[in-house]
Amino acid sequence: MSDNEDKTLGEKAKDAVVNAAEAVKEAATDLKNKIVGEKSTEDKAADKVKDAADAAADKIGDMKDSANSAGDKIKEAATDLKNKVVGEKSTEDKVADKVKDAADAAADKVGEMKESARDGAHKAGDKLKDA
Numbered sequence: 001m002s003d004n005e006d007k008t009l010g011e012k013a014k015d016a017v018v019n020a021a022e023a024v025k026e027a028a029t030d031l032k033n034k035i036v037g038e039k040s041t042e043d044k045a046a047d048k049v050k051d052a053a054d055a056a057a058d059k060i061g062d063m064k065d066s067a068n069s070a071g072d073k074i075k076e077a078a079t080d081l082k083n084k085v086v087g088e089k090s091t092e093d094k095v096a097d098k099v100k101d102a103a104d105a106a107a108d109k110v111g112e113m114k115e116s117a118r119d120g121a122h123k124a125g126d127k128l129k130d131a
Contacts, residue, residue, distance in 0.1 A: 022115070
């Protein structure tokens with residue numbers, strides 16, 4: 001046997017192995033499709049559309065999260081800027097404001113009670129006059 005005949009025989013053997021492998025693969029695929037059932041073209045298309053819709057929804061969700069994050073950062077930056085320009089109140093000033101608010105509320109309550117007592121006194125005086 002010469003080199004040419006060996007190559008030809010080698011190539012023929014290689015082709016036979018490849019063809020046998022393809023035949024086995026096709027037979028296995030056919031068997032699987034018979035048992036499980038092959039998806040119709042419509043089902044395959046629907047799966048692709050669903051996958052694309054899921055991917056788009058994920059992207060929209062990511063964009064929404066990014067927008068919310070950006071909004072939070074803008075809000076924080078605006079607060080920081082306001083505090084730098086206007087100045088944030090000190091703890092003492094905040095406490096003083098609360099004390100002032102409480103004193104104002106108490107004064108309002110005392111005024112209401114005083115007025116109510118005066119009205120009650122006038123009513124009592126009117127009843128004594130009428131009696």
